[in-house]
Amino acid sequence: MFRPLQEFSGKIAIIQRATTALEKIFGLLDDKEQISEGDSTLEETKGHxxxxxxxxxxxxxxxxxxxxxxxxxxxxxxxxxxxxxxxxTLIRLLTRSYEGYRGSIKLDGVELSSLSPQTVRDTTATVQQDIQLFSETVHFNVALDNPEINEKQVEAAASIVHADTFIEDLPDQWKQVLRERGANLSAGQGQLLTFARTMAYDPKVVILDEATANIDSKTETLIQDAIAQIFSRKTVIVIAHRLSTITAADRILVMNKGRVAEQGTHKELLEQGGLYASMYESGFSENT
Ligand SMILES: Nc1ncnc2c1ncn2[C@@H]1O[C@H](COP(=O)(O)OP(=O)(O)OP(=O)(O)O)[C@@H](O)[C@H]1O
Ligand SMILES: [Mg+2]
Known part of the structure; x- marks a missing residue:
């Protein structure tokens, strides 16, 4: 009797930590204000x-x-x-991290302010620049506290975004315990792991705040392809920094001083010769 009980209380501790983890990851913890309005849910989500x-x-x-x-x-x-x-700011509104906008934001035909923040978070997963990893196993870091995500699903999700290769190279593979803040992974591997988490949770909409810092060229290639895989499976809004991400988008929205200055495909915007074209010429480096 003793050991199962111990294991059980251990699990509770993990679940409590994971709940906080989920809040942090899908709730944009630092930027969140108290949302008071909205308690509707969506019957069917399409990601529009x-x-x-x-x-x-x-x-x-x-x-x-x-x-x-x-x-x-x-x-x-x-x-x-x-x-x-x-x-x-725009993606904070889309993820319902802030309320009090004027005008209209509809998710699958329903005004965002009438939806519960939880519904919005279940539908749209946010992948932030700041990677959130926990001193738990690789499996835990992908599935978090969701008992419905099994081993097969974790492995399938990791495989889509090419995280499986480096995981299987770890001494304990899927049971490998990561060090705090993912210190035994490279920045790029950490990103691949958070992509795997996103795919395992299988949201309709993925909101990606792209990070590009300090990634070796081999992992960079994997990340670019992982992003392409996510693009082909999800509705995606991405704050993009990589040229490969920008050109792969169906449409590019160029923001300037709180307004949409230009909108179109890479080719259209280059031909337009405006703000986007000059950002492109300067290599996007300081502008995005
Ligand atoms: N929590 C906040 N409270 C008050 N003002 C804010 C807050 N967050 C952002 N701002 C202001 O809103 C404006 C837009 O900021 P925002 O973070 O949306 O820009 P951004 O396009 O994401 O910039 P970056 O490329 O640097 O990430 C800025 O003037 C910023 O100072
Ligand atoms: Mg920003």
Whole structure:
């Protein structure tokens, strides 16, 4: 009797930690304010987003000034724009981390402000630049506290985003315990692992705040292909920094000072010779 009990209380501790983990990962913990409105849920989710003339202010000054965009189910939209142009603010609204916008944001035809934050979070997974890993096994880091995600699903999700190769090279493979903040993984491997987590949770919409720092070229190739795999399976909104990500998008939204300055495909925007074209010429380096 003793040992099962011990194991059980161990599991509770893990579950409690994982609940916090989920909050952090899918809830944009640092940026979240207390959301008071909305308790509706969605009957069927397709992953269709329509943003119409949205204004938003953190304090008095409007940060978003009439943003409109549409992302159809399965489409990939890349957001680019200079620092402070409102990219992160827009995705915070889409993930319902902030409320109090004016205008309309619809997820599968329902106004976001009437949906519960939990419904929005179940439908849309956010992959942030800041990777969240836990001092638990690889399996735990992918499935977190979800008992419905089994070993096969974890492995299948990891395989889609090419995380399986490096995991199987670890001494304990899927049972390998990661060190705090993923210190025994490279930054790129950490990203692949968070991609695997996203695929295992299988949301309709993936919101990706792309990070590019310090990734070796071999892992970089894997990441680029992993992103392509996610693109082919999900509705995606990505704050993009890699040229390969930007050009792979169905549509690019160029933000400038809280407005959508330009919108189109890579080719269309280059031909337009405007803001996007000049960002492209400067290699996107300082602008995105
Ligand atoms: N929590 C906040 N409270 C008040 N103002 C904020 C907050 N977050 C962002 N801002 C302001 O809103 C504006 C847009 O910021 P946002 O983070 O959306 O830009 P961004 O396009 O994501 O920039 P970057 O490329 O640097 O990430 C900036 O002027 C910023 O100072
Ligand atoms: Mg940002």
């Amino acid at each position: 987003i329509v943003v119409d003339d949205v204004y938003f202010a953190y304090k008095e000054e409007d940060i978003l000034k009439g943003v409109s965009m549409e992302v159809k189910p399965g489409e990939v939209v890349a957001i680019v724009g200079s620092t402070g142009s409102g990219k992160t």
